[in-house]
């Protein structure tokens with residue numbers, strides 16, 4: 001009999017919580033043949049990532065995953081063999097009681113946020129004894145061998161490489177989302193939270209000798225984009241040009257298409273957790289807008305990642321990268337550091353691919369979870 005897995009996702013904000021759990025659920029089904037239920041408390045957010053889903057259905061199957069609405073008035077169900085609470089969401093009390101009462105032991109995991117901080121390795125996989133006698137294990141995704149790894153589908157890099165080697169596939173994809181690549185332009189995607197640094201980057205791109213084509217999926221950064229452009233009410237498909245900068249707003253696309261967008265671009269500005277990891281698998285230089293936390297806890301995470309990522313880059317390229325990422329996340333001017341980054345472009349590009357291959361030599365997160373269960 002197939003092992004059963006329950007994944008619980010409470011959508012806090014944006015798309016990262018559901019983005020990660022939906023990706024994980026699909027992979028556990030497709031690559032490990034498991035029976036997976038994904039409990040989501042906000043089907044509206046799920047439908048943005050999976051438009052063919054029904055936002056009203058209490059229960060439905062999508063890509064082999066049983067999607068269940070996690071209602072406030074919880075209805076009793078038999079717990080699964082493995083239970084994952086994503087990002088410390090709180091399981092229904094009745095479900096926890098049923099886990100404790102279950103004859104066959106349940107593996108209870110808290111899937112934590114992604115961080116490159118050193119302490120992660122020490123805490124990964126540790127149990128915490130609960131008052132009802134059950135143990136809950138902390139599972140930390142991460143970038144190093146001592147962590148739980150990163151979400152990466154088995155064929156992802158092969159698919160990415162084939163796509164990047166095929167200029168027709170790239171062109172067909174870009175056309176499918178309404179984009180005509182401009183000859184000779186640096187193609188850039190921009191997915192970010194509101195950011196006061198944006199104007200300085202757009203200034204630099206517009207003034208550059210090199211033509212840039214900026215693709216902006218609809219979302220929170222549009223406010224700053226519109227302010228810089230001096231226009232309002234921009235929507236998917238809208239195009240503007242300022243100097244050497246061509247800007248196009250894109251619709252919010254499906255996760256698989258978003259991957260292809262990242263693979264198509266020369267440079268990707270990403271945010272949160274999931275798009276950040278996907279940009280690394282694209283093997284292209286990137287800029288991360290980290291999710292802000294209370295007491296600036298996110299800045300330590302940013303520095304921890306930079307410490308790992310910059311290793312192996314020539315010193316001047318390291319400085320350009322670190323300056324750009326710090327300024328972007330502080331909402332400060334990025335024009336100079338962007339220019340510096342362009343000076344080290346060949347190194348940045350080579351390094352992005354190298355980093356991707358290094359991370360891909362570790363077990364992926366889904367595989368690590370399955371091994372943890374089997375062991």
Ligand code: TRH
Pocket residue numbers: 012013014015016017019020049191217251252253254255256258271272273274275276291
């Ligand atoms: O949306 P995010 O900012 O999400 C999160 C949440 O805010 C969460 O609470 C927080 O803890 C976390 O960030 C750190 O960023 P993220 O994680 O990149 O999620 C975006 C998802 O949306 C990702 O799965 C990619 C997907 N996506 C599409 O499917 N289509 C698109 O067009 C775009 C731009 C993104």
